[in-house]
Amino acid sequence: MPVLTINGEQRELQFAEDTPLLWALRDELAMTGTKFGCGMAMCGACTVHVDGQPTRSCVTPISAVAGKSVTTIEAIGEDAVGQQVQQAWNQLDVPQCGYCQSGQVMAATALLKSNPNPDDAAINAAMSGNICRCGTYNRIRDAIKLAAKAVQS
Amino acid sequence: MNAKTPKQMTPEVAISNISRRRLLQGFALSGLVLAVGVPGVLLAGDEPEKFGRDAMPHGWTDDPLVFVAIMADGTVKIVCHRAEMGQGVRTSLPMVVADELGADWAQVEIVQAPGDEPKYGNQNTDGSRSMRHFFMPMRNVGAAARMMLEAAAAAHWGVAVAEVKTGVHEVLHPQSGRSLGFGELAEAASKLEVPERDQLQLKTAEQFRYIGKGKTHLVDGLDMVSGKAIYGIDVTLPDMLHAVVARPPVLGGKVVDYDATEALKIPGVLKVVTIPGSPPPAYFNPLGGVAVIATNTWAALQGRKALKITWDHGEHASYNSPQFRAEMEQAARVKGGAVVRDEGDVYRALENAAQTFSAEYYLPHLSQAPMEPPVATARIVDGHCELWAPVQDPQAGRDLVARWLELDADKVTVNVTLLGGGFGRKSKPDYMVEAAWLSRSMDGQAVKVTWTREDDLHHSYFHTVSVERIEAGVDGDGKPVAWLHRTVAPTILSTFDDSALVKMPIELGMGVVNVPFAIDNVRIENPEAKALTRIGWFRSVSNVPHAFAIQSFVSEMAAKLDRDAKDYLLEVIGPPRQLNPAKLLDSWNYGESPEEYPIDTGRLRRVVETVADKASWGKSLPAGRGQGIAAHYSFVSYTAAVVEVEVDEDGELSIPRVDIAIDCGPAINPERIKSQLEGAVIMGISLAMLGEITFKDGAVEQNNFDGYQLSRMADAPAEIHVHIVPADDYDVPLGGVGEPGLPPIAPALCNAIFAATGQRIRALPIADQLEPA
Numbered sequence: 046m047p048v049l050t051i052n053g054e055q056r057e058l059q060f061a062e063d064t065p066l067l068w069a070l071r072d073e074l075a076m077t078g079t080k081f082g083c084g085m086a087m088c089g090a091c092t093v094h095v096d097g098q099p100t101r102s103c104v105t106p107i108s109a110v111a112g113k114s115v116t117t118i119e120a121i122g123e124d125a126v127g128q129q130v131q132q133a134w135n136q137l138d139v140p141q142c143g144y145c146q147s148g149q150v151m152a153a154t155a156l157l158k159s160n161p162n163p164d165d166a167a168i169n170a171a172m173s174g175n176i177c178r179c180g181t182y183n184r185i186r187d188a189i190k191l192a193a194k195a196v197q198s
Numbered sequence: 199m200n201a202k203t204p205k206q207m208t209p210e211v212a213i214s215n216i217s218r219r220r221l222l223q224g225f226a227l228s229g230l231v232l233a234v235g236v237p238g239v240l241l242a243g244d245e246p247e248k249f250g251r252d253a254m255p256h257g258w259t260d261d262p263l264v265f266v267a268i269m270a271d272g273t274v275k276i277v278c279h280r281a282e283m284g285q286g287v288r289t290s291l292p293m294v295v296a297d298e299l300g301a302d303w304a305q306v307e308i309v310q311a312p313g314d315e316p317k318y319g320n321q322n323t324d325g326s327r328s329m330r331h332f333f334m335p336m337r338n339v340g341a342a343a344r345m346m347l348e349a350a351a352a353a354h355w356g357v358a359v360a361e362v363k364t365g366v367h368e369v370l371h372p373q374s375g376r377s378l379g380f381g382e383l384a385e386a387a388s389k390l391e392v393p394e395r396d397q398l399q400l401k402t403a404e405q406f407r408y409i410g411k412g413k414t415h416l417v418d419g420l421d422m423v424s425g426k427a428i429y430g431i432d433v434t435l436p437d438m439l440h441a442v443v444a445r446p447p448v449l450g451g452k453v454v455d456y457d458a459t460e461a462l463k464i465p466g467v468l469k470v471v472t473i474p475g476s477p478p479p480a481y482f483n484p485l486g487g488v489a490v491i492a493t494n495t496w497a498a499l500q501g502r503k504a505l506k507i508t509w510d511h512g513e514h515a516s517y518n519s520p521q522f523r524a525e526m527e528q529a530a531r532v533k534g535g536a537v538v539r540d541e542g543d544v545y546r547a548l549e550n551a552a553q554t555f556s557a558e559y560y561l562p563h564l565s566q567a568p569m570e571p572p573v574a575t576a577r578i579v580d581g582h583c584e585l586w587a588p589v590q591d592p593q594a595g596r597d598l599v600a601r602w603l604e605l606d607a608d609k610v611t612v613n614v615t616l617l618g619g620g621f622g623r624k625s626k627p628d629y630m631v632e633a634a635w636l637s638r639s640m641d642g643q644a645v646k647v648t649w650t651r652e653d654d655l656h657h658s659y660f661h662t663v664s665v666e667r668i669e670a671g672v673d674g675d676g677k678p679v680a681w682l683h684r685t686v687a688p689t690i691l692s693t694f695d696d697s698a699l700v701k702m703p704i705e706l707g708m709g710v711v712n713v714p715f716a717i718d719n720v721r722i723e724n725p726e727a728k729a730l731t732r733i734g735w736f737r738s739v740s741n742v743p744h745a746f747a748i749q750s751f752v753s754e755m756a757a758k759l760d761r762d763a764k765d766y767l768l769e770v771i772g773p774p775r776q777l778n779p780a781k782l783l784d785s786w787n788y789g790e791s792p793e794e795y796p797i798d799t800g801r802l803r804r805v806v807e808t809v810a811d812k813a814s815w816g817k818s819l820p821a822g823r824g825q826g827i828a829a830h831y832s833f834v835s836y837t838a839a840v841v842e843v844e845v846d847e848d849g850e851l852s853i854p855r856v857d858i859a860i861d862c863g864p865a866i867n868p869e870r871i872k873s874q875l876e877g878a879v880i881m882g883i884s885l886a887m888l889g890e891i892t893f894k895d896g897a898v899e900q901n902n903f904d905g906y907q908l909s910r911m912a913d914a915p916a917e918i919h920v921h922i923v924p925a926d927d928y929d930v931p932l933g934g935v936g937e938p939g940l941p942p943i944a945p946a947l948c949n950a951i952f953a954a955t956g957q958r959i960r961a962l963p964i965a966d967q968l969e970p971a
């Protein structure tokens with residue numbers, strides 16, 4: 046049974062080893078913040094961090110993350126950058142339905158951790174894997190810049 | 199039960215500590231009768247025709263005891279009875295109550311109502327109606343509750359009510375300097391009678407603290423960015439099972455037989471059962487198929503993959519999109535079909551015109567594709583079915599589940615979760631019936647049915663496919679004198695009556711018959727088209743193809759006449775005047791009274807002028823860049839957009855800027871109006887650039903977001919500017935907001951492409967049609 050660290054806690058997962066991390070999180074651990082949107086690494090709704098890297102949990106079998114450290118949306122606020130991202134999102138009222146925003150926040154946090162001052166091109170490159178059907182892209186862009194400022198100050 | 203559901207889903211707990219029964223009686227004695235009706239239907243006898251909120255099923259109520267509960271600690275609980283799907287209704291409607299009440303927003307908690315229209319009034323969250331229909335009732339709710347608190351305070355102090363007033367979350371007696379908090383007054387107030395509606399003292403606009411300000415943050419915003427918000431897909435019940443369904447690939451198809459041997463070998467798979475299909479029309483019934491029930495979603499998915507099913511595809515297996523398009527084009531090219539508006543003599547006017555133009559436009563099927571696919575959870579305990587679902591129309595789901603399970607509707611409870619987007623898909627509760635049916639097959643154990651993205655794209659209620667053909671004639675001065683529009687598209691009515699072949703009034707009234715142009719000879723024809731899949735409503739519905747054709751065509755005429763597109767659009771709209779929708783043969787007018795809501799060409803002109811001004815229309819641009827303009831009346835609001843594009847040498851398009859203006863009457867929550875229009879801009883770009891669902895042998899060809907593409911961050915305009923045209927005052931009737939932003943985007947975009955490149959796009963999506971320079 047794969048053992049991994051989820052949000053700082055060691056967890057042993059019972060589901061079949063080929064189960065994508067997304068469904069183990071949601072169905073086995075009842076951690077439903079990580080969302081399902083496509084199941085094929087095409088929408089970003091299921092983004093988590095695996096050893097700090099943004100990862101599509103819908104196509105990542107739990108066997109592949111054994112021994113690794115996973116951070117989900119439920120704990121990203123404990124991270125200084127993640128917290129700034131959440132605050133910026135709230136300040137600009139980014140969400141509409143909000144369903145994609147777990148993934149957006151995870152992707153944006155990963156971006157700001159690797160590039161504290163991204164320009165539009167860098168934002169486009171890092172965020173274009175995350176679909177928002179409600180169309181919040183312009184506010185996401187503004188919120189990333191707002192969070193970048195907060196992180197730097 | 200320990201259902202892991204958010205606090206907003208347990209209203210009975212929230213309201214239990216005030217004496218509702220007594221007050222409800224007082225309320226009933228006040229003589230209000232719930233308004234029930236059908237839009238646009240003349241009622242029997244002397245009853246006047248009903249419009250707007252009065253005409254909606256189960257009407258409306260402004261009973262404060264249904265909507266407000268004040269706890270002893272001062273917490274004010276406000277019920278939101280409409281579904282939250284991104285439009286911000288859980289913020290905006292309670293904000294109206296809170297403002298009238300005098301509540302401090304920081305002490306407000308939102309309680310989501312279950313589906314119960316007899317209690318809450320109409321809950322069908324679509325048609326851009328929530329604020330339009332419930333602004334007034336919610337103001338009344340807040341004002342009545344405030345007056346009850348004031349009366350309680352006055353009684354407590356033994357002073358006249360006229361001597362007290364409400365501050366922020368407290369009632370004051372200025373003469374003596376005394377004050378009592380809402381929490382301290384709640385119990386005494388709850389024992390008073392609800393004031394009569396004609397006694398209510400509403401705030402004046404100057405007194406508003408939240409209404410019209412746009413400063414209220416989203417109530418669910420922080421939960422949404424921390425994984426705490428509960429959508430339908432997140433509902434988790436004790437011992438809950440997970441199911442997925444293999445549905446007939448072709449509408450009307452049936453299971454001939456199936457072999458579940460391999461599926462049942464997958465660890466975690468518990469049971470394979472069939473869901474019966476239903477005879478046409480489709481209505482909101484489930485499609486039927488073979489369901490795999492398992493202990494987790496992944497096991498269910500693996501089980502479904504292992505099923506061997508033989509399908510009888512039925513008669514719709516002949517549905518092929520290219521052929522269907524050709525047939526519709528054929529129909530659009532010959533005179534005929536239902537004549538749905540006929541003024542003057544179009545055919546003669548066309549013959550006599552100095553110059554004539556014609557063009558044909560095509561819009562493919564679209565899928566709403568909300569990011570959260572359809573999903574529902576049901577369990578049955580002691581003959582009572584309880585569901586949790588992201589649903590726009592919970593009462594419809596409740597009634598339908600009741601019918602399928604042969605229960606009374608009061609034995610069905612529908613808890614409305616947050617919706618991860620709706621766009622019309624989630625007003626069709628077929629997925630709720632599946633969950634209820636499967637729970638019953640497991641003796642009532644909780645079952646969640648999850649649709650995959652493939653399920654969602656294959657089995658939507660699709661936005662119709664359409665061909666619009668317009669011919670126009672102008673006189674020697676270029677003034678339009680004849681307008682002939684043939685509109686061909688399978689009708690939504692086919693979903694409810696499979697013999698329906700022509701559009702129904704609500705579709706025709708979406709910008710095609712009620713085109714408000716100053717042209718003497720107008721004829722609209724509607725040739726037949728047979729629906730071969732489930733047709734449903736998608737955000738803005740028929741306004742999308744109608745506006746695309748009409749607003750592209752006006753710009754095409756302008757270009758051919760060498761006129762400025764904006765000036766020519768204003769000329770075609772004509773002088774400011776108030777048109778009776780009924781005179782334009784629109785019997786519907788979004789369910790609103792034609793007297794209260796005439797089509798006001800002055801307001802249409804004003805959004806055009808506003809957006810042109812804000813976008814610096816006509817500014818000089820380098821080669822490869824251009825602006826396009828479009829305007830449209832929909833959901834009793836007025837919108838206009840200017841899109842600026844840049845097309846590079848390789849035919850790659852980018853969008854430096856979009857301006858959009860709306861006149862929706864009073865702007866109750868300007869912040870959410872802006873966000874709705876921003877979203878509409880993105881959705882409009884998405885459908886214009888990329889959106890297409892096609893059928894081959896009756897089945898949808900697109901499987902996931904690779905085939906059915908949606909705009910992404912890199913496709914978004916560099917800038918979106920929303921301009922809200924202010925209303926004179928709060929007495930101006932409200933217009934819709936969620937949908938009116940969408941229709942002008944695709945034509946404005948294609949008009950901009952023409953301005954930039956000279957290339958005219960008449961068939962969507964644009965996809966790879968752009969030619970390298």
Ligand code: FES
Nearest residue numbers: 082083084089103
């Ligand atoms: S659900 Fe994983 S990328 Fe879409």
Ligand code: FES
Nearest residue numbers: 143145177178179
């Ligand atoms: S906010 Fe709804 S999908 Fe992004």
